Amino acid sequence: MAGERDLDRLLRGMAPRRAPGTYVFATVPGDEVPAGLTPFATVREDEGLTLVLRREDADAAGLPHDFPAARITLLVRSDLAAVGLTAAVSTALADAGISCNVLAGYHHDHLLVPLGDADRALALLEGLAA
Template sequence: MAGERDLDRLLSGMAPRRAPGTYVFTTVPGSEVPDGLTPVATVREDEGLTLVLPREEADRVGLCYDYVAARITLLVHSDLAAVGLTAAVSTALADAGISCNVLAGYHHDHLFVPADEADRALTVLGGLTRP
C-alpha cells in the first residue's frame, strides 16, 4: 500500500507519538549486529556498524555512546517519495534549537531528539499540524 504524498495531509495527520524509553546511537566494528542486541536501525559505514538501540541494551553490554535520544514516530503513513515532510519537521525543530536525526521506515518516519527535549519537540511538532 502506497503512503501519503500530499504535504498538507502529511502534516495534518502526522500524529507524533513518543516511544517509551530512551535510545542511543553507538557503533561496533564489522558489519554484524552482536548477539543479544535488537537495534531499531542499523547503518553500515566504512568505520563500522552504527546501531540505534534502547539505552538499556547498550548499557547491558558496555557499549559507549554520546547521544541519548527520545524516539518520536510520525504515525502518518508517509510515502518514501513524499516531498517536504522531513524538511518541515527538521526546520521547525531546528528553529526551536532541537537537534533531530530522522530515520525513514517503509511506513513511518522516526525522529530521534535529545531525550531531555522530547516534550518540547512534541509541542513544536504539534504546532505544525494543519487543520
C-alpha cells in the same frame, strides 16, 4: 502499498507519538549486530555498524554510546517519495534550537531528539500538525 504524498495532509496527519525509553547511538566494527542485541535501527558505514538502540541494552552489552534521545514516530503513512515532510519537520525543530536525527522506515518516519528537548519537540510537532 503507497503512502501519502501531499504535504498538507502529511503534516495534518503526522500524529507524533513518543516511544517509551531512551535511545542512544553506538557503533561496532564490521557489519554484524552483536549477539543478543535487537537494535531499533542500523546503518552500515565504512567505519563500522551504527546501532540505534535502547540505552539499557547498550549498557548491558557494555557498548559505549552517545546522544541520549527520545524517539518520536510520525504515525502518518508517508510515501517514500513524498517531498517536504522531513524538511518541514526538521526546519521547525531547528528554528526552535532542537537537534534531530531522522530515520525513514518503510511505514513511518522516526525522529531522535535530545532527551531534554523531547516534551518541547513533541509539543512543537503537535502544533505543526494543528
